[in-house]
Amino acid sequence: MTFTPIDLNTWPRRDYFYYFTKMMPTGFNVTVDVDVTATYAALKETNHKFFPAYLYLVTKLISQQPEFMVIRQGEQLGYLDHLTPSYSLFHEDDHTISGMWTAYDPDFETFYQAYLDDAAKYQDQHGAVAKPDQPADAYMINLMPWLHFNSYTPLTFNGLPNYLPTIEAGQFQIKDGRRTMPVSFTIHHAVADGYHVSQFFEHFQQALNAPENWLN
Template sequence: MKNINLDSWNRRRQFELFRGFDFPHMSVTGPVEITEFMDQAKSRNFSIFNAVLFTIMKTANGISEFRTRFGGEKVYEYDTVHPSFTVPIADDQFAFCEVVFDDDWNVFDAACRLAKIEGEKQTELDENTSTEDHWIYLSCTPWLDFTAAHHPVASAEDCIPRIAWGKITNSDGRWTMPVNVQAHHALVDGLHIANFYKMLKENLKNF
């Protein structure tokens, strides 16, 4: 992790402006074509959930703004951020599950499988990441091909990005998946989110 010098930071003005807003979080949703990715899923028989989670985290870690956080008067950038995601549990409930991100797919996939097994043993929602911010919060709604989404945040100071993806659909042989990105505007602009979508599409295509 490295501290950012506000005096020389090229987005200091944006940071100061949007941090003062009562509602500083921006949310963007768009479809991502994943035809080549789905072709690979059929032939390689990997976990689609784990693979999408992996490519989203690989993409987020490839954009410095998604690794930047603030607290008090400090702004800092993590070398790596990790996924905290929801898993289904009994009685149509969900629980949180955390995994250390690794850019080796096989290592990450194995860790993700183990973490999901442990997470699914929970009987109720237990919030256990509130003192840490090196996360990306993620959720999947595979039942819904949504066109917009908004995530709850603890306060205007909550600067952890949220990413969600939804139902994968096929139209005339073309597979698409809705992806939502929510981020604190003091740290992330529309250009960074556009870059995220571009990189995510390529990472899924080349998975």
């Protein structure tokens, strides 16, 4: 993990950061239906699971937008160079979940195999946390395959815990031969605006439409 300090004297978001953390603490959430038809078909053809591919692609795209990689170390704000997906491992035997993470790698097959190794190692590890020692660059991302939703907003009783995004996808729907999936994106307004989130979804849909560009 590389941490690059932010100089508040020259940071373009300095005034926005102060406003949305001190004067009006605010986060926001949007949910967008994305078309996963091409990617789903490509993964089926190459015998890959959808969930780890989803983790990889979202993490890859988030890591290209510095607005989504701001954390605080002590009193210092700074940018990370990449993030680590933190997700839930579902246990079929008792329908509980356990916290997991897999180190990101820019190579799809390397990340994919790391995910499979983690899943095999911790599948029978019950409890709130299955894989310990989650790194500081971890962000929350999940997929709820049992429910297609129009809106999903994660809530915390202690305010927004950090400035990294929280992402949740839902159940597929198939209509007129197209497969769509709702994706919820939550972010602290101190570090990002609607424009930045719209850019993410634009890039996400472009990548989903052309899996040959990242599915090696």
